[in-house]
Structures are given as structure tokens and as C-alpha cells.
Amino acid sequence: MSPDEPGIVVVGASLAGLRGAEALRRGGYAGPLTLVGDEPHAPYDRPPLSKHVLAGELRPDATALPHLADLDATWRLGQPAVGLDRSARVLRLADGVELRYEKLLIATGAQARPWPVTDGSGPLPSGIHTLRSRDDAAALRIALAAGPKRVLIVGGGLIGCEAASCCRDLGLAVTLADPNPTPLARILGSLIGSVIVSCMNTAGVDFRPGTHVEAFEADASGRVCRARLKDGAAIETDCVIVALGATRDTSWLAEAGLNADAGGLTCDSACRALDSEGRPAPGLYAAGDVARCPSPFYGGRLVAFEHWGNAVAQAGHAARNMLANDDDQRAYRHLPSFWSSQFGINIKGVGLADGADAVAVVQGSRASRRFLAVYGREGRAIAAISFDQARWLPAYAERIEAGAAFPPILGATDQSIKDFGAPDFPEPRSR
Incomplete structure (x- = not known):
């Protein structure tokens, strides 16, 4: 050819x-x-x-x-x-x-999902970043190295949380505004997401749950200087990271x-x-x-x-x-998995937790920030998440793939199911 x-x-x-x-x-x-x-x-x-x-x-x-x-x-x-x-x-x-x-x-x-610009609102101020590409990261690194007075992160997903963790490691003041009650609420639910809130509080992040950013204002030079919120309040900021998903x-x-x-x-x-x-x-x-x-x-x-x-x-x-x-033509069979490092914790997950009607912490405890939790739906295990406790995660992945009952493993070493409840996912977004 x-x-x-x-x-x-x-x-x-x-x-x-x-x-x-x-x-x-x-x-x-x-x-x-x-x-x-x-x-x-x-x-x-x-x-x-x-x-x-x-x-x-x-x-x-x-x-x-x-x-x-x-x-x-x-x-x-x-x-x-x-x-x-x-x-x-x-x-x-x-x-x-x-x-x-x-x-x-x-x-x-x-x-990266950009900040929505409505007709007649004019261009966005400078100093507003997204984080998806290599060029995005290079530009944001320059902005953070310049020492902004306060970084505002809009969105509490994985990218928003990781960026908040990194900014605190750099000694920068950080506010994270999230319309949900906890970070990662849509993928883990608020019961587990509350552990991230605890991590943020310890790290010095100003976490603002239930907060809706409506618009940004610029100073005389055209640089972002504040964010206006839906409730009429404002957050002073000179560097914004928009982390609204993709x-x-x-x-x-x-x-x-x-x-x-x-x-x-x-x-x-x-x-x-x-x-x-x-x-x-x-x-x-x-x-x-x-x-x-x-x-x-x-x-x-x-x-x-x-x-x-x-x-x-x-x-x-x-x-x-x-x-x-x-x-x-063979069918693709893949159980999704992810990992994230933030606030000194290694988070790993398998399966899709959204839609679960129950979650059980089967090893460790949320209070210690070292645990493994399993999610169930209608009596079947559908996902598992570990915070610095990934030893048993492959075993749970196998049970999830097999459609095992929830929780799928009982009597394992160091197992103590003391924390059981509803995952508490936010209402689905309106379309």
C-alpha cells in the first residue's frame, strides 16, 4: 500500500x-x-x-x-x-x-468546560483559568508562582480539589466555591465527601458549600478582582480556576x-x-x-x-x-477506576458510585481519613473507594464485576462495618 x-x-x-x-x-x-x-x-x-x-x-x-x-x-x-x-x-x-x-x-x-459568557456581558477579565491542557497548566503555573493574594476555585470535582491541595502546598490562600454540600459529592456522595471537607479544613482551605458564583468583576487594568455570588455576597480574588468539569x-x-x-x-x-x-x-x-x-x-x-x-x-x-x-467484534468490558492524590491522601476508586442507595465503610473509619467504603444499589455492590486503604480494593473490584451482593466481602481481616448509611448524592443537574 x-x-x-x-x-x-x-x-x-x-x-x-x-x-x-x-x-x-x-x-x-x-x-x-x-x-x-x-x-x-x-x-x-x-x-x-x-x-x-x-x-x-x-x-x-x-x-x-x-x-x-x-x-x-x-x-x-x-x-x-x-x-x-x-x-x-x-x-x-x-x-x-x-x-x-x-x-x-x-x-x-x-x-474543559469554560465559564459561560452571556450575550452582552463582554469578555472575561484576565486571570481566569481552566486546567485541561499542557498550555493551561503552564499558564496557571506562572500565575501561581506570581503569588496571588487569593485563589478562587469554582467547582469541587477532582481537578478543583487537586488544585486546592496544590495551592495550599504552595502557601497560597484558597477559597473553593461549590454548589454542592461537599467536594466530590456527585461521584462519591456527601457522606464520603465530608471527609474531603475535613481534609480541606485541616489544610486551611476556605471551603464554601452551596455557593453559586454568578459573575466576575475586573479592576481598572481588566484583571479579575472579585466574584459575585448568587446570594449577593462577593469573594475577593485575583486568580480564578474554573473547574466545572469537561x-x-x-x-x-x-x-x-x-x-x-x-x-x-x-x-x-x-x-x-x-x-x-x-x-x-x-x-x-x-x-x-x-x-x-x-x-x-x-x-x-x-x-x-x-x-x-x-x-x-x-x-x-x-x-x-x-x-x-x-x-x-468483541464487546468491551472494563470496570472504571480512578485515583487522586490530594491533601496528603491517596484516593482510589473502582466502579460507578452515582446511583447507589447505600454505602458501608468496611475497613478503617472516616474519622481517621483511612478507610475503604463500598457502595450498593438494590442489594448489589456497584463501587468501592479507598482513602489510604487500597489493599483490599482489587478484591472488591472482582466482586463488583461478578455482581456480588452488597457488601460483597464479610469477615475480612481488620473488617468492622460500623459506618452504614445513604451516600447522599445531590439532585441531578437540570438540563
Whole structure:
């Protein structure tokens, strides 16, 4: 096959895109391979951005991902995809280049959800940051090194909590405003999230639960100087981190006739992209944050995982199916997992806790901030979370995959189920 013939194109040059391309080569694909990325940088690791890069322990350009296979690929970096013609099998890039493809792996990931700007409100003041990309981290590191008087973090998810922890390690005054009663309330519930509140209080973070930021005000130089709250109060700040989650990078697929929106690109169990009629689109696969696939562990519920391990595993699985015959398309089975380091604690989780109707602390205690908790729904274990207590986590993951009863392990070493109750998740967001 000559370089001018259509081969496989991977759209998205981050973790899932790189590992997917490597899996294609390891799987025996020897044809033309092209990787397209919207950023000018070679694939890099994102988890260090909110930790080591912000702390100044690691340069932003020192986060490059290792290459685990000889790709022999064409790289088109700094040129985002802007359109897809499925009938002609052509991918259009921002610079006007059109790439023909035989098969396409969509791994465009997600983007930080920006602060909503209403019509007529004018541009945002300077000093307002998001944290998703390498460039975001580099700009925010410069801002933090300048010693702002107070950092305001809007949003209490994983990125917001990790950023708050890092800022306190740097000796900066930090306020975290969260509309929920505790940080991580939407993924862990407020019962477990209350432990993060305790950690923040000890670290000196000014945590503001139930707080809604409505707008930002600028000083005479155009820099942010305060945030106005829904209740009429204000928070003085000269550096803001907007940590409102992420939206999937699917806008370039708007005219492609696929089932795609800000929540992801819907796929079948084999990671094949589905069209607007729910049928697999010929030659199109997806992996990583952008892929919204049915989970066999949660009744076929469509989920898009924003976690490192899933990006690697799903990219490899999609690559395998891309090289297989139509009658050999295997279903993707992956129990989601995540980890986070904040306030001196290593948090690890498996499964999806949201939707649980019960939670039990089965080892340790919330008061000690060292424990393992299991979540259940309708009598079945669906997730587990550990705070500096991960020894038994793999065993619980196995039980969750098997659909075991809640709690799935009884009589384990050092087990003492004394803390049992409702997880207390916030009401779902209105759409």
C-alpha cells in the first residue's frame, strides 16, 4: 500500500490516540497510519498537570508520554479536525487538508468546560483559568508562582480539589466555591465527601458549600478582582480556576450524521461509532473520554469514562476490533477506576458510585481519613473507594464485576462495618 492510499487515521493525539495507534501496529497493521492532534505538542500525560506541574516540580514539557511501539506514522499536530464526510471517507482539518481514510479511530477526548459568557456581558477579565491542557497548566503555573493574594476555585470535582491541595502546598490562600454540600459529592456522595471537607479544613482551605458564583468583576487594568455570588455576597480574588468539569470534543462531528453531542459519541459494545439511526457506522471506532459506550456492569447504561486506565484499555480494544472481521467484534468490558492524590491522601476508586442507595465503610473509619467504603444499589455492590486503604480494593473490584451482593466481602481481616448509611448524592443537574 502506498503512502497516498487511504489507511487508518487516528483523530486525537493524546493518551487514547497514541495507545490505540500502538495497538494497531502490535496487532499486525502495516499500512499507512496518520495521527491528527489539535494541540502542537506530542502526546503527553495529563494527571501530572494538576499536581506536579502546578507545584513547579515538573516542567510542562517534561510530561511527554513514552512511545511503546514503533509507529512509522505521519503526524499532523496543531490541526484540529473540523469535519467528517462519511460517504467519501474524508476527514477535514482546520488548515484545509482533506485526509482519506479506510478506517477511523476517534479519540478526540474532552475539553474543559469554560465559564459561560452571556450575550452582552463582554469578555472575561484576565486571570481566569481552566486546567485541561499542557498550555493551561503552564499558564496557571506562572500565575501561581506570581503569588496571588487569593485563589478562587469554582467547582469541587477532582481537578478543583487537586488544585486546592496544590495551592495550599504552595502557601497560597484558597477559597473553593461549590454548589454542592461537599467536594466530590456527585461521584462519591456527601457522606464520603465530608471527609474531603475535613481534609480541606485541616489544610486551611476556605471551603464554601452551596455557593453559586454568578459573575466576575475586573479592576481598572481588566484583571479579575472579585466574584459575585448568587446570594449577593462577593469573594475577593485575583486568580480564578474554573473547574466545572469537561465536555466531549464532538463539535466537529455535527454534520456527520452520528449520535454525538457534548456528552460524547455513542458507540456499541464493540466501540463502533453509531449513526443517528443507532447503526454502526462503517469503519468508525472510538476510544477514551469521547466514547460513550454501554457498560455491561451497569445494565448497559451508556457511560463515558474520563479516566487514564480506561483510555488505555479501550483504545487497545478498539484497535483490536478495527483489525478483526465483522463477525469477530468483541464487546468491551472494563470496570472504571480512578485515583487522586490530594491533601496528603491517596484516593482510589473502582466502579460507578452515582446511583447507589447505600454505602458501608468496611475497613478503617472516616474519622481517621483511612478507610475503604463500598457502595450498593438494590442489594448489589456497584463501587468501592479507598482513602489510604487500597489493599483490599482489587478484591472488591472482582466482586463488583461478578455482581456480588452488597457488601460483597464479610469477615475480612481488620473488617468492622460500623459506618452504614445513604451516600447522599445531590439532585441531578437540570438540563
